[in-house]
Amino acid sequence: MDTPTDDLDTPAIARLLVLLQGALLVTATLESVVFLGVIGPGAGPSVALSAGAALVTLLTAWGLGRRSRLARRWTIVAECGVLALVALDLVVGVVIGGIELTLLGVVLRVGLPVAVLTILLRRDVRAASIPAGGAA
Amino acid sequence: MTPLPIAFHVGDVALAAVVSEGSPLYDTPADHLPALLALAALPLLALVIRMAAPRSRLATRLRDGYRARPPLHRMAAWLLGASAVIHLALIGHHEDLLGALMILDGVLLGVTALLLLLGRRWRPLAGFVLVGSLAGWMLVTVGGRAPDQVGLAAKLIEIAALAVVLTPVSGARIRGAMGSATVVLAVVLTSAAAWAGAFAGGSAGHHAGVTAQPGTLLPVGADREPTDREAAATAVVWYAMALSLARYEDPAAAIAEGYAADSIVGLDTHAPNAAYLEDGRILDPMRPENLIYAESPAGPVLLGAMFEMPPGAGRAPAFGGPLTVWHGHEQVCFSVLGMTGLVSPFGGCPVGSVIIGRTGEMLHGWTAAGTPVLWGELDETWKAAYVAEVAAGRLAAAAGETAAR
Numbered sequence: 001m002d003t004p005t006d007d008l009d010t011p012a013i014a015r016l017l018v019l020l021q022g023a024l025l026v027t028a029t030l031e032s033v034v035f036l037g038v039i040g041p042g043a044g045p046s047v048a049l050s051a052g053a054a055l056v057t058l059l060t061a062w063g064l065g066r067r068s069r070l071a072r073r074w075t076i077v078a079e080c081g082v083l084a085l086v087a088l089d090l091v092v093g094v095v096i097g098g099i100e101l102t103l104l105g106v107v108l109r110v111g112l113p114v115a116v117l118t119i120l121l122r123r124d125v126r127a128a129s130i131p132a133g134g135a136a
Numbered sequence: 137m138t139p140l141p142i143a144f145h146v147g148d149v150a151l152a153a154v155v156s157e158g159s160p161l162y163d164t165p166a167d168h169l170p171a172l173l174a175l176a177a178l179p180l181l182a183l184v185i186r187m188a189a190p191r192s193r194l195a196t197r198l199r200d201g202y203r204a205r206p207p208l209h210r211m212a213a214w215l216l217g218a219s220a221v222i223h224l225a226l227i228g229h230h231e232d233l234l235g236a237l238m239i240l241d242g243v244l245l246g247v248t249a250l251l252l253l254l255g256r257r258w259r260p261l262a263g264f265v266l267v268g269s270l271a272g273w274m275l276v277t278v279g280g281r282a283p284d285q286v287g288l289a290a291k292l293i294e295i296a297a298l299a300v301v302l303t304p305v306s307g308a309r310i311r312g313a314m315g316s317a318t319v320v321l322a323v324v325l326t327s328a329a330a331w332a333g334a335f336a337g338g339s340a341g342h343h344a345g346v347t348a349q350p351g352t353l354l355p356v357g358a359d360r361e362p363t364d365r366e367a368a369a370t371a372v373v374w375y376a377m378a379l380s381l382a383r384y385e386d387p388a389a390a391i392a393e394g395y396a397a398d399s400i401v402g403l404d405t406h407a408p409n410a411a412y413l414e415d416g417r418i419l420d421p422m423r424p425e426n427l428i429y430a431e432s433p434a435g436p437v438l439l440g441a442m443f444e445m446p447p448g449a450g451r452a453p454a455f456g457g458p459l460t461v462w463h464g465h466e467q468v469c470f471s472v473l474g475m476t477g478l479v480s481p482f483g484g485c486p487v488g489s490v491i492i493g494r495t496g497e498m499l500h501g502w503t504a505a506g507t508p509v510l511w512g513e514l515d516e517t518w519k520a521a522y523v524a525e526v527a528a529g530r531l532a533a534a535a536g537e538t539a540a541r
Contacts, residue, residue, distance in 0.1 A: 008206035008305065016208070016299050019316055020292075023323035024482055030324060031331075032486040035477030040401055042474040046486035053487045058320075065312070085490075092490045096447045100466060100493025103164045103285040104292070105483025 014119040015064040025054035069129040079113040156353035158466040160282040161334035168286040174225035201253040215297035220245035222290045266298045274329040282337030295322045330481035342512040351478040353464035370456035376421035378503045400429045400436040430523045434530035445496035452497040460511045462497040
């Protein structure tokens with residue numbers, strides 16, 4: 001039987017979910033590289049942006065695993081940004097007349113950020129986070 | 137030349153009364169809805185267990201076991217249970233061996249969740265079942281079975297459960313990092329398998345009634361032979377288009393008329409004319425919305441045109457029936473620099489891009505000399521050979537002129 005430790009507590013769920021987001025961004029980066037070859041240089045900035053976002057997200061997941069307060073705050077901002085981008089997609093869809101979010105698009109771009117935010121905004125998780133320079 | 141009236145092209149030809157469908161990759165098929173209903177019912181099952189706890193020894197053990205588990209393992213129980221009910225809810229939807237394996241997978245995932253809740257050793261079995269389930273799905277998918285959103289959702293749930301299995305119980309940093317790397321690899325491989333299966337399971341051509349490849353919308357229904365009327369209408373429009381396009385052999389003429397033909401790269405550059413897209417004229421051979429050029433060592437080569445309906449404008453005229461199957465595009469990613477790709481199987485675009493859910497309908501018309509198809513999808517190999525031939529002819533002519541001087 002496994003003994004409960006800090007590595008299995010509620011913030012660890014946030015770490016795991018952000019790790020998944022990082023993995024999805026790594027995938028998006030690799031997909032962009034393929035499209036760069038097919039479509040041409042217009043897809044180039046997407047590769048750089050996706051790769052940067054993937055790196056930052058994976059580092060943030062690592063920081064959340066160490067209960068870093070900075071990582072927690074950054075994640076909250078980033079998740080709000082993800083939700084804002086979904087809102088932008090919806091606006092574009094309304095303007096152009098073609099809103100077609102997929103099942104996983106809704107789950108991963110809305111459900112997942114909301115779940116992460118819900119966990120990170122909990123009082124106990126906030127209290128458990130450690131300021132930069134503090135003991136991990 | 138005087139522009140031909142719209143009625144000349146469309147006349148009384150009925151608009152297509154069919155709908156278009158895209159790749160299953162982005163779809164949630166109706167026959168998979170039981171899986172989503174079962175998923176939604178999972179909390180009810182948990183509630184039933186909780187209510188039965190005072191009267192049932194097993195329910196009591198499950199309830200108490202759940203409460204005793206750390207939060208991350210509680211989540212694993214939910215994830216394993218979720219994947220189990222998705223598999224079991226789809227009994228009968230898949231044939232023979234695949235159906236049997238799905239049942240086995242669902243049962244083993246459920247057993248694993250029970251072992252976890254009962255405080256037994258669960259990680260080895262969970263790891264074995266999850267890796268087996270993911271690998272099996274990838275093999276079936278890469279074999280040409282186009283995946284759908286429900287299948288992909290089940291795999292992501294399993295990857296999340298695998299991430300819990302790989303999370304060390306106590307702070308073993310290297311093991312934890314290896315577990316994280318495995319999770320990233322699993323997501324990447326799942327995506328690659330999904331793309332491979334979706335493209336292998338779709339048809340590259342533009343025909344009614346075939347499964348579309350990712351990003352393409354095609355009309356549903358069976359393909360059929362064209363009627364004489366459709367063949368005649370098609371010939372009239374094609375000849376008008378061929379006459380009209382002759383003036384655009386030199387891209388400079390196209391640019392002067394408002395086509396964005398100043399950057400021709402590869403074999404399939406679509407040069408759009410934004411004004412013609414919004415001019416309200418549908419299928420006008422004198423004002424096609426796009427010209428199609430190919431790059432060659434001897435300068436751009438005109439291959440044909442693409443007619444395009446404005447987004448949200450509805451169905452295009454089915455003037456040639458099965459000879460002129462219009463297609464659309466779905467789940468396309470765009471940034472300020474233009475198209476950046478297709479929406480990922482997981483529903484997102486690269487960072488900095490937005491999703492265009494559905495474009496207007498489009499129809500390629502090919503006027504290159506000797507083209508094997510007049511409308512629809514033109515083979516890339518033929519295009520390359522044609523462009524090389526034209527380029528060689530131009531270079532030889534230029535060399536002849538130089539020698540004559």
